[in-house]
Amino acid sequence: MSQPSWFTEAHEGSGSSIGYRIERLLHAEKTPYQTIEIYQTTDWGNLMVIDGCIMLTSRDNFLYHEMMTHPALFTHARAKRVVIIGGGDCGTLREVLKHEEVEHAVQVEIDERVTRLAEQYFPELCASNADPRAELLFIDGIRYMAECEPDSLDVVIVDSTDPVGPAEGLFNAAFYASCFKALRQGGILVQQSESPLAHLDLIRAMRGAMRSAGFHALRTLPFPQPCYPTGWWSCTMARKGADLAGFRERGAATKQFATRYYNAETHKAALAQPEFLREALGD
Amino acid sequence: MSQPSWFTEAHEGSGSSIGYRIERLLHAEKTPYQTIEIYQTTDWGNLMVIDGCIMLTSRDNFLYHEMMTHPALFTHARAKRVVIIGGGDCGTLREVLKHEEVEHAVQVEIDERVTRLAEQYFPELCASNADPRAELLFIDGIRYMAECEPDSLDVVIVDSTDPVGPAEGLFNAAFYASCFKALRQGGILVQQSESPLAHLDLIRAMRGAMRSAGFHALRTLPFPQPCYPTGWWSCTMARKGADLAGFRERGAATKQFATRYYNAETHKAALAQPEFLREALGD
Numbered sequence: 001m002s003q004p005s006w007f008t009e010a011h012e013g014s015g016s017s018i019g020y021r022i023e024r025l026l027h028a029e030k031t032p033y034q035t036i037e038i039y040q041t042t043d044w045g046n047l048m049v050i051d052g053c054i055m056l057t058s059r060d061n062f063l064y065h066e067m068m069t070h071p072a073l074f075t076h077a078r079a080k081r082v083v084i085i086g087g088g089d090c091g092t093l094r095e096v097l098k099h100e101e102v103e104h105a106v107q108v109e110i111d112e113r114v115t116r117l118a119e120q121y122f123p124e125l126c127a128s129n130a131d132p133r134a135e136l137l138f139i140d141g142i143r144y145m146a147e148c149e150p151d152s153l154d155v156v157i158v159d160s161t162d163p164v165g166p167a168e169g170l171f172n173a174a175f176y177a178s179c180f181k182a183l184r185q186g187g188i189l190v191q192q193s194e195s196p197l198a199h200l201d202l203i204r205a206m207r208g209a210m211r212s213a214g215f216h217a218l219r220t221l222p223f224p225q226p227c228y229p230t231g232w233w234s235c236t237m238a239r240k241g242a243d244l245a246g247f248r249e250r251g252a253a254t255k256q257f258a259t260r261y262y263n264a265e266t267h268k269a270a271l272a273q274p275e276f277l278r279e280a281l282g283d
Numbered sequence: 284m285s286q287p288s289w290f291t292e293a294h295e296g297s298g299s300s301i302g303y304r305i306e307r308l309l310h311a312e313k314t315p316y317q318t319i320e321i322y323q324t325t326d327w328g329n330l331m332v333i334d335g336c337i338m339l340t341s342r343d344n345f346l347y348h349e350m351m352t353h354p355a356l357f358t359h360a361r362a363k364r365v366v367i368i369g370g371g372d373c374g375t376l377r378e379v380l381k382h383e384e385v386e387h388a389v390q391v392e393i394d395e396r397v398t399r400l401a402e403q404y405f406p407e408l409c410a411s412n413a414d415p416r417a418e419l420l421f422i423d424g425i426r427y428m429a430e431c432e433p434d435s436l437d438v439v440i441v442d443s444t445d446p447v448g449p450a451e452g453l454f455n456a457a458f459y460a461s462c463f464k465a466l467r468q469g470g471i472l473v474q475q476s477e478s479p480l481a482h483l484d485l486i487r488a489m490r491g492a493m494r495s496a497g498f499h500a501l502r503t504l505p506f507p508q509p510c511y512p513t514g515w516w517s518c519t520m521a522r523k524g525a526d527l528a529g530f531r532e533r534g535a536a537t538k539q540f541a542t543r544y545y546n547a548e549t550h551k552a553a554l555a556q557p558e559f560l561r562e563a564l565g566d
Contacts (some may be wrong), residue, residue: 006300010289015326016509019300043298060480060513150504197343197509211544224507224515226299226480230343233506261557270551274544 001126007039007047009054014198015240016228018054020044026121031113031165042228046121048089050161054227058122060171061091064192065125066262067223068235071097072155072190072244072269073102074255075237075247079154082105083182085141087159088114091125093134097156105134108145108154110166112138118167142169148182156183158191163202171206176213176238189215193236195229198224200280209280210238216246219283221270223261257264285448288323290330292513297481301337301510303327309404314396318431321404326524327510329404331372333397333444337510341405347475348408349545350506351518352378354553355438355473356385356536358520362437363387366465368424368453374408376417379440383538385430387433388417393427393449394419395431425452431465439466441474446485450458454489459496468524472498476519479505483563488518490542490564500527500566504553506544550555 017259020041027038033063037049045058058065069092073079080103082096086246088109096105109115115136120128128134156179160167169175172189179189180222189210193203207218215238225233252264274283291302303324310321320332328341339347349382352375356362363386365379371392379388392398395511411417420427428439437461443450452458453474462472472493477484490501498521508516520527535547556566 006293010301010302010304015304015324015449017291017300017302017304018514019291019293019302021293021300041298048305077359142468197507202385214550222507224480224505224513226513226515227518231301260559263555263561265555266557269465269555270546272544272552274549275541275546276543278546 003244004042004135007049009052010039013194015024016198018046018229018231020057022047025129027117029113031111033111036113036117040109048117048121051165053160053162053269056089056091056122056236057227060226061125062260063223064233065091065095066223066259067270068092068157068159068190068192069179069258070252070262071221071247071267072188072237073099073233074252074267075244076188077186079157079246079247080165081153082106082107082155082157083145084095084157084159085159086167087157088127089122089125090115091122092157094125094128094192097128097131097134100256103133104135107134108137108139108141110138110140134151142175142178144151145175145182148178150181151184153182154184154187156187158189162194171209173209173212176215180214180240183240187240189238190235192240193207193220195232195236196220196274196277197232198230203234206236206281212234215240217242219244219271220277220281222274222277223270287325290332292332292335297478297512299481299512301375301512301514302461303330303340305330310400312396316394318453319396319400326399327550331400331404334448336445339405339503340510343438343509344408345373345543346506346560347516348378348507349542350504350553351375351440351442351475352472353370353535353542354504354518354530354550355440355471355520356382357550358527359437359471360469360531362523363389364436365389365438365440366391366428366431366436367440367442368428369450370440372401372405372408373398373412373499375440375442375481377408377411380414380417383539386416389420390417391422391424392560393421393423395460397526402553425458425461427464428458428461429465431461433464434467436465437467439472441472443475445477456492456495459493459498463497463523466523472521473518476503477561478515478519479503479517479557480515481513487563489519493519498523501523502527502554503559503560503564506553
């Protein structure tokens with residue numbers, strides 16, 4: 001039996017690293033967009049790595065996927081049409097489809113191989129891919145949003161990699177303007193916004209770009225996510241033509257589907273701003 | 284100029300690791316109790332490591348120290364006498380002394396060298412050590428609590444290393460019985476209780492031992508802490524002869540001292556139980 005080794009992501013920007021003890025490499029390939037590796041870990045199930053960056057583990061992805069989805073969908077009165085940009089592992093799509101008010105959910109992932117590998121190595125995340133309300137497209141999300149019918153969507157979820165490489169164009173005012181145009185009044189854009197501790201400048205820049213695209217109500221919600229730098233992550237919600245002051249608390253408290261992190265209490269908790277974040281963002 | 288290297292703590296129990304990029308080793312010594320190393324990091328200020336385990340960094344210790352202190356002190360009506368078991372870096376002591384209602388705060392650290400090195404490498408944490416209300420003892424905390432005058436304390440904060448080595452005896456019913464006896468009615472014990480994700484069995488065992496020592500009201504409060512395994516940590520509060528349902532929210536909202544994470548909102552947020560934790564602990 002060989003000694004277990006470790007996969008470690010040394011995150012240059014924050015000067016910190018996170019690693020997992022691995023049993024073996026299950027798969028590695030270079031796609032037209034990126035390099036994808038799948039490892040079997042000793043304690044965290046399977047691990048997906050893209051271009052050296054940890055994307056998800058079987059054990060802790062529920063935190064991210066639930067928090068990228070349910071706060072936005074329980075803030076919107078009745079989200080019928082949802083678009084996910086990125087999200088190729090299908091975990092966000094699965095969470096979105098737990099909401100029975102959703103009539104159509106499109107996942108727009110540029111790299112089909114991410115989804116094909118998720119089907120194989122994270123089948124639980126792909127459990128709802130055959131739902132008749134789901135549509136999986138493997139095209140450029142920036143272009144998709146730019147060409148979207150105006151006033152046609154209720155929620156846009158940007159579930160992307162870090163703002164370098166293919167995802168860079170998902171963090172600027174031009175993209176946010178496309179989202180703004182595509183959303184109906186009261187529609188919500190939600191995007192993963194990195195670590196509140198390590199990426200405060202990025203969060204501020206994102207929020208500035210969202211504002212310049214027409215979004216006036218903004219909230220940044222922190223949540224734990226062990227596999228990402230600092231173990232503390234966030235999503236930022238932006239709303240078109242309405243505020244972000246409350247959510248359907250009763251709906252969240254009586255939801256008819258299972259979650260592992262999200263509930264009405266943790267939703268409220270995510271709206272609480274730590275002192276340094278309140279000072280930095282003014283939420 | 285030499286290449287920066289990394290200090291990495293591979294946490295065997297959870298199969299995950301956390302590391303920091305370091306400029307250089309500032310100090311290393313073997314005390315009668317443990318091995319202490321201090322590193323200068325590139326992005327996180329100074330880093331203290333004890334027996335290979337990351338204890339704190341200059342940049343993120345505020346999360347832990349504030350959450351170990353203020354929820355308990357804003358739950359207690361008026362904590363006059365506080366004991367800290369462990370806490371040799373003095374960061375918890377500093378937070379405790381921000382409360383003007385505190386008349387006497389004793390820090391009982393077994394290893395004086397931890398405090399002496401904190402004075403040198405984390406001077407900001409030791410800023411209140413000369414406060415006339417502060418008393419620093421370098422003796423065994425287990426024995427100190429066992430010999431404590433009954434019904435004499437308002438809050439006991441157990442700010443210890445992991446439950447192995449010198450700190451092992453701080454996680455059992457005999458120690459909790461000493462704390463229970465030493466606390467006045469309405470008094471609160473608060474102890475660091477590891478990661479909600481990786482150490483659920485430990486949290487359950489701690490809570491069981493606290494109950495068997497006479498504490499009936501228990502709450503486990505999660506909070507982010509990047510430098511500890513999984514980046515997500517917790518403290519567990521136990522109260523003698525009173526419940527833990529509320530806290531002095533108005534006092535927290537109008538507090539006359541600065542914090543960086545803690546405020547009335549994040550206090551409430553820490554009381555929110557993620558779905559899996561609610562199922563596991565029944566809070």
